[in-house]
Amino acid sequence: METVVWVDGKLVGESERALSAVDHGITVGDGAFETCTLVDGQVFALTRHLRRLDRSLRGLGLDPAPDLETRIRTGIDAVLTRAGTIDGRLRLTVTSGIGPLGSGRADAPATVIVAAATSTMRPESRTVRSPWVRNERSAVAGLKTTSYAENVVALADAVAQGGDEALLANTVGELCEGTGSNVVVERDGELLTPALTSGCLAGITRALFLEWGAEDGLPVREAEPGELPFTVLDDVTAGRAALALTSSGRNIQPVTWLDGASVAPGPLTLVARDLFERRVRERMDP
Structure with a gap:
């Protein structure tokens, strides 16, 4: 169409x-x-x-x-x-x-x-670590502006490497966000997403993931400052953690490939994904 x-x-x-x-x-x-x-x-x-x-x-x-x-x-x-x-x-x-x-x-x-x-949502994502960073002290940090050139460049770099999303750190080395998504790390029996102080966008899906997950008793929360360094992605490739993306174009999307390596989706991530899919049909304007 x-x-x-x-x-x-x-x-x-x-x-x-x-x-x-x-x-x-x-x-x-x-x-x-x-x-x-x-x-x-x-x-x-x-x-x-x-x-x-x-x-x-x-x-x-x-x-x-x-x-x-x-x-x-x-x-x-x-x-x-x-x-x-x-x-x-x-x-x-x-x-x-x-x-x-x-x-x-x-x-x-x-x-x-x-x-x-x-459009059709993909069931999983292939992500690449970006060499560029998000400036959490920018005048437009956390705003969804049309000044998207940084995201375009970072995403094009990820696509050239076989990915469909790029993951960015902030200037102090914390995991921040994707070019058009928020990030969730499953580790030690919890689902953690970077705090807004990291400079990430206050995603609608991110907020609902936290709200609906807590409502259903899932161990979901914002990470504490410094709790999710960018190097946590090494734990993902080593199999000690799992990764997912959230956005309006993805809902909750497990990451199954990171920097050229296949990685497994986490069990809590899959539960949260299924919960979100049900809630979307039940609550159109939550």
């Missing part, structure tokens, strides 16, 4: 030119976005995604206009009406609108883009 796209009140063709060449989202990547899972044509966890989008915009210094959520929901309705009852992804993008060619902003209305397409 062709991607269904809505830009500021109008459905447009996938290849149709629909944005100004001087939109600040294009010239300097000045904007934020969300990628949501579509289940039978319904948006999973939309309230949480809109809340995080608001937080990212405010973190960028872009106070959302009072009608922004209404505009976004109008776009969602139009796109889903056209797309039908698909399983896939819905992307919401908000930029600061038309601006100058430099980094300074103009006082312009935001640009809103909504797009949907079918």
Whole structure:
């Protein structure tokens, strides 16, 4: 199916030119976005995604206009009406609108883009350690911005090595996140995910993994500072730990290949994956 796209009140063709060449989202990547899972044509966890989008915009210094959520929901309705009852992804993008060619902003209305397409989640992941790091002290640390060039480069490097995701440390050598995912380490009978202080994104799936796992009595928690160094990945390749990724495009996805070596998914990881799959169908907007 062709991607269904809505830009500021109008459905447009996938290849149709629909944005100004001087939109600040294009010239300097000045904007934020969300990628949501579509289940039978319904948006999973939309309230949480809109809340995080608001937080990212405010973190960028872009106070959302009072009608922004209404505009976004109008776009969602139009796109889903056209797309039908698909399983896939819905992307919401908000930029600061038309601006100058430099980094300074103009006082312009935001640009809103909504797009949907079918997609299939892979049952497992092949990951590669990235040579680059995430800056946990960055001005945009923890924000889901459209400035994604670092992620594109790191992911392309992983793909060239046979992977589908790259894992990044932060500047102090802690395990941080993937280019588009959060990380879970299964070790010593627990499921641990890096704390937000590592600089990782506050993932929607990550949060629900922690909430739903605890609700069902699984030993899930955020790691303490320094508890998950990047070298914990050596324990994964040695078979002393297991690894999984979480994101809206993956749900809870066991890692079965790391840096060219096959690795086994952990038993708790598989329980958490099955739990998440059930909950998604039961609670569309948790």
